[in-house]
Amino acid sequence: MSKSRARSRTRSSPAPASREALGPSLRALQWPLAFVLALFAFVTLPQIRGNPALAISFAGASAVMLAWLVVLWTQARATGRRLTIEVSLRPQHYLQALAHTAIFVYWGIYWHPLRDAAPLIAAQIVFAYAFDMLVAWSRRDRFTLGFGPFPVIYSLNLFLRFRDDWFYLQFVMVAIGFLAKELIRWEKDGRRAHIFNPSSFPLAVFSLGLIATGTTNITWGEEIATLLIMPPQIYLFIFLVALPGQLLFRVTTMTLPAVLTTYLFSVVYFKLTGTYFFFDSNVPIAVFLGMHLLFTDPSTAPRTELGRIFFGICYGLTVVGLYALLQRVGAPTFYDKLLQVPLMNLMVRAFDRAAQSKPLAWMSPERLGAGLLPRTRSLAYVTLWIVVFGAMTAANGVGDYHPGHTVPFWEAACRDGRPRGCSNLVFMETKFCAGGSGWACNEVGILGATVLPNAAPPGEAFDLGCKLGLGAACRNKTVLEAGRRTFEHQEPRLADYLGLLQQGKGPIPDKTPFEIYTRACSQEWVAGCGKLGDSYFHETVPPDRPRAAKLWEEACAGGHAQSCSNIGFMYRMGDGVTQDIPRALGYLKRACDLGMPDACRWLAEAPGRQF
DSSP, X not given: OOHHHHHHHHHHSOXXXXXXXXXXXXHHHHHHHHHHHXXXXXXXXXXXXXXXXXXHHHXXXXXXXXXXXXXXXXXXXXXXXXOEXXXXXXXXXHHHHHHHHHHHHHHHHHOHHHHHTHHHHHHHHHHHHXXXXXXXXXXXXXXXXXXXXXXXXXXXXXXXXXXXXXXXXXXXXXXXXXXXXXXXXXXXXXXXXXXXXXTHHHHHHHHHHHHHHTOGGGBSHHHXXXXXXXXXXXXXXXXXXXXXXXXXXXXXXXXHHHHHHHHHXXXXXXXXXXSOTTSSOSSOHHHHHXXXXXXXXXXXXXXXXXXXXXXXXXXXXXXXXXXXXXXXXXXXXXXXXXSSHHHHHHTHHHHHHHHHSHHHHTTXXXXXXXXXXXXXXXXXXXXXHHHHHHHHHHTTSSSSOOGGGSHHHHHXXXXXXXXTHHHHHHHHHHHHHHTTOHHHHHHHHHHHHHTOTTTSOHHXXXXXXXXXXXXXXXXXXXXXXXXXXXXXXXXXXXXXHHHHTOTTSSSOSOOSHHHHHHHHHXXXXXXXXXXXXXXXXXXXXXXXXXXXXXXXXXXXXXXXXXXXXXXXXXXXXXXXXXXXXXXXXXXXXXXXXXXXXXXXXXXXXXXXXXX
């Protein structure tokens, strides 16, 4: 062999990695190795070890990343790459992480499945760090270490989480978010930046898949969206924990327009129809959360202030449009806040161009407040947001109490034929029936047999109500089987009220009959007001006859036959009120007209109409 050929072969062989080059790479790869081992260690927890599907999900994810790590190590060793770590602790990441953590802790106090999920959420953070490192070092030599994975994982779990038997999809969802952040990029403000919010992109992708396949039941999505309302004053809590980020990262220009757009639409809809567009709120609590901590990522939002205002208005309007669309096609409506964000991320340049166009540029806050520093304008926006939120809270537009939480509101809406009044009433009463209320089962059965035959099988509802001990449900089951259509209503029992009065806040704290009937009356249950009148007449010490009379009169006006009879006898006897026979007869006739047989008999037996 000639010397020239030997030299050529030597030059074509890969250069062996020097010990100096391999040292940093080895030290760097110890980080993902530690995270992979930590992820696998979760399998030792009883919660995960006791569920084969969970254990396989964790073991599989660990094995895939370990194999990836070996490949990366082999490639780095062969080429002499210097893999490095740069630490960057960005306020937008750790402040968001703190806000998310506060929400999780507060919500977890009132909803135990969230507390049970804490190890699974922690495991996703571990997985995210390992996966993000492996993706970064597969494409370049430097990885930026910070708190970035925390808000991504928290956001995913605040809106969508797969049940234990399908938990491997949670890892896939996390992986897609970080892959999209790394691979789908464009030039923005003179540098390469990711297009999509790394949490909203996988949420939208998986939401579409779940809707298309009709498999929402493999997730906690419905429960997450509806049970976030459980902690007291949760709107105020989210508002407060998000406030530092609103101020520091100048995202109030998105949150305020989004909330206000949705709220104003809800108010106008109610004025026009007499019912609530979002069923039991003006701005659903999960939507309110999304308007603070989902679509407001500064990195994937418009650059101009006016563009961000348009961005927020667009989010508010699309929430309304998607809610209506999902409801029409029979899909879960909680996806209304998840589907649109990636499309909006693609439109950020268009929002900025519109904001800078001649017809619209005059509205730009940056022109109107040209003499103010950006931080000062941000403070002005936050101040305005505080005022607006305070006004909405004072008007019961957001907060713990909303009329749409109560069955009596939807009973009246159904009775008056308002849009979606009966369908929403069936939905609410079906939920209470499933929770053990015989009264609600009986009412669902009556609605299914008379008003909405396709909404609920009446026979099943009556049967369940009968099994729960409600006599009217048993009798109505017999009536239905006989082919008749005259059904018997029965007022809620004390045990029924324990579920019917929850308003999404968990078990009611007051347990005595007097306290329960007081709460029922405050929520406009006429039977509750009647029972409260009984308490004031018979049980309070001393008895409060005038108060009982007032409550019975109100309940009678609302259609409670027993209260009409009671107040009639009070006027007959002059007991707590001035005796008035004609008025007594009027109330007794009202009780008879409302279907109280005893009142009809008493009225007929009254001698000379002076019973």
